Amino acid sequence: MDLGAIVSETWTELADERGSGNPARYIPALALVDPNKFGIALATSDGEVFCAGNADEAFSIQSISKVFALALALEREGPALWDAVGREPSGNAFNSIVQLEREKGIPRNPFINSGAIVTTDRFIGDRSPDEAVEDLLARLKRMGRDETIRFDPEVARSESETGSRNRSLAWFLADFGRLLNPVEDVLSVYFRQCALAMSCRQLAESALFLAFDGTDPVTGQQMCSASRARRINALMLLCGHYDNSGQFAFEVGFPGKSGVGGGILASVPGRAAIAVWSPGLNRAGTSLLGAKALAQIARRTGWSVFSGKLPEI
Ligand SMILES: NC(=O)CC[C@H](N)C(=O)O
Numbered sequence: 001m002d003l004g005a006i007v008s009e010t011w012t013e014l015a016d017e018r019g020s021g022n023p024a025r026y027i028p029a030l031a032l033v034d035p036n037k038f039g040i041a042l043a044t045s046d047g048e049v050f051c052a053g054n055a056d057e058a059f060s061i062q063s064i065s066k067v068f069a070l071a072l073a074l075e076r077e078g079p080a081l082w083d084a085v086g087r088e089p090s091g092n093a094f095n096s097i098v099q100l101e102r103e104k105g106i107p108r109n110p111f112i113n114s115g116a117i118v119t120t121d122r123f124i125g126d127r128s129p130d131e132a133v134e135d136l137l138a139r140l141k142r143m144g145r146d147e148t149i150r151f152d153p154e155v156a157r158s159e160s161e162t163g164s165r166n167r168s169l170a171w172f173l174a175d176f177g178r179l180l181n182p183v184e185d186v187l188s189v190y191f192r193q194c195a196l197a198m199s200c201r202q203l204a205e206s207a208l209f210l211a212f213d214g215t216d217p218v219t220g221q222q223m224c225s226a227s228r229a230r231r232i233n234a235l236m237l238l239c240g241h242y243d244n245s246g247q248f249a250f251e252v253g254f255p256g257k258s259g260v261g262g263g264i265l266a267s268v269p270g271r272a273a274i275a276v277w278s279p280g281l282n283r284a285g286t287s288l289l290g291a292k293a294l295a296q297i298a299r300r301t302g303w304s305v306f307s308g309k310l311p312e313i
Pocket residue numbers: 061062063064094095113159166194258259260261285
C-alpha cells in the first residue's frame with residue numbers, strides 16, 4: 001500500500017474545503033490562526049512519516065494534550081486514578097458542568113475538561129506546577145524526538161484570562177474535595193499543557209506508542225504497558241470527541257482525540273499514528289476537515305478497529 005500517495009491524495013482532494021468550519025474564538029489567541037491551514041502526518045512503525053500540507057507547522061494542541069496527561073497521570077498514580085475519574089462517555093460538551101453535581105465531583109472521563117483537570121492534578125502530585133510542566137515537556141520532547149517542542153505562553157495566558165468556565169469546573173471539583181493541589185496551581189499546569197505547540201509530524205511520532213502497545217517501535221522507548229495503551233485507545237474511541245464521539249467512530253473507525261486548536265490525533269493499532277490539523281471546527285469542537293481527512297484515510301487504507309482483516313501496509 002502506498003501510504004505516501006494516500007496521504008497526499010487525501011490532502012489534495014480536500015484542499016478546496018480549507019477554511020470550512022468555525023475556528024475556536026473563546027480563547028482569543030486561537031482566533032488569530034490562519035483558518036486555511038491544513039496538514040496531515042502519518043507515522044509508521046518503520047520510522048517513516050508521510051506528510052502533506054502544513055504538517056511541519058506547530059499549532060496549539062489543546063485537548064490532545066489530555067491523552068499524554070492521562071498516560072503520565074496513570075504512570076504516577078496507577079489504577080487509583082480511576083477512583084477520581086470515570087471511564088464513560090459523557091454525551092455532553094467538553095466544558096459541561098451539569099453531570100459534576102449529580103455525580104458528586106467524579107467526572108465521567110479523563111477527556112472532558114473536568115476529568116482532565118483531575119488528571120492534571122494527579123499528574124502534578126506533590127510537585128510544583130513548574131516541575132510538572134517541565135516533566136511533561138521533557139517527555140514529549142523525547143517521544144516526539146524533537147528538542148524544539150515548547151508551549152506557547154501567549155495561548156496559555158489568553159486561555160487563563162478567559163478561563164472562567166475551567167475555573168468554575170476546578171472550584172466545583174475542589175468543593176467536593178476532589179483536588180489534591182490548590183485550584184490555581186492545577187489550572188496553571190492545565191492551561192500550559194493545553195497550550196503545547198506541536199506539529200502534525202511531532203504529534204504523530206509522539207503517539208506511536210498508542211498504536212504499538214505502549215512502546216514506540218522506532219526508538220524502543222516504552223511509554224506505558226500494552227494493556228494501558230489499549231485502555232487509553234478505548235477511552236479515545238468512546239470519549240475522544242465528547243458529544244461527537246459516536247459520529248467519529250462511525251465515520252472513521254479508530255481512536256482519536258480532538259483539540260479546539262483544530263488538531264486531531266488518531267491511533268490505528270498495529271498500523272500507524274496519524275495527526276491532522278485544520279482550525280475550523282464542528283459544533284462539538286472537532287476539526288471539520290481533519291475528521292474528513294481521517295475518514296478518507298480510513299476508506300483508502302481499509303483500516304478500522306472494527307475489521308477482522310488487516311490490510312497490508
Ligand atoms: N476541547 C478542547 O480542546 C478544550 C481545551 C481548552 N483548553 C479548554 O479547556 O477549554
